[in-house]
Amino acid sequence: DAKTTQPPSMDCAEGRAANLPCNHSTISGNEYVYWYRQIHSQGPQYIIHGLKNNETNEMASLIITEDRKSSTLILPHATLRDTAVYYCIVRALSAGGYQKVTFGTGTKLQVIP
Amino acid sequence: NAGVTQTPKFQVLKTGQSMTLQCAQDMNHEYMSWYRQDPGMGLRLIHYSVGAGITDQGEVPNGYNVSRSTTEDFPLRLLSAAPSQTSVYFCASSDIGGDYGYTFGSGTRLTVV
Secondary structure, three states: OOOOEOOOEEEEEOOOOEEEEEEOOOOOOOEEEEEEEEOOOOOOEEEEEEOOOOEEOOOOEEEEOOOOOEEEEEEOOOOHHHOEEEEEEEEEOOOOOOOOOOOOOOEEEEEEO | OOOEEEEOOEEEEOOOOOEEEEEEEOOOOOEEEEEEEOOOOOEEEEEEEEEOOEEEEOOOOOOEEEOOOOOOEOOEEEOOOOHHHOEEEEEEEEOOOOOOOOEEOOOEEEEEO
16 A cells, blocks of 8 residues: 655644645555544544545545645635544555555644634 | 444553453444554554455554454454553444445543553
């Protein structure tokens, strides 16, 4: 599985867009990019995932570069409740296949009032 | 749906004791995994399973055993607890398709004294 690199911390003003980068330069063609967040000591929560096209859901948008070596998670209007650690992982999807996935240390996003 | 249920939520063990952390999911997910999270660190994969009867080691398997006799349950056994195993343990499950990412349990906070 490809490894990812994220900045250890970021700040964002409340109401502004939070843009969280992730580098995954060794990503394989069949690996998806997934984003999760962990609020305080809760279990991580799935946010969004994508293969090569940009994706949007009710929580966030995911922008993947054309070469797929990096991506950005966008929280369009950050609130104090978005303060959390955000994890970017890459994962291949195959029925019955290899599913060893590791999480790094993520980016600690602090939303500032 | 209950999702992923972990029991107990808190546990204190003495060095050398054994115990089993329980994990159950009701989503018919093929894939289940155990992670540990130490203060200030990300999630490290202990063991995982791609289906009943199939398990494999993750990054930090030493001192832990798993089995997967049913699709629903994936218990984690500590054979002889050590203070280094003091951590928060998370169980996660996913369908092979991965459309909704991993669903995590709320965690078990284990202290070994």
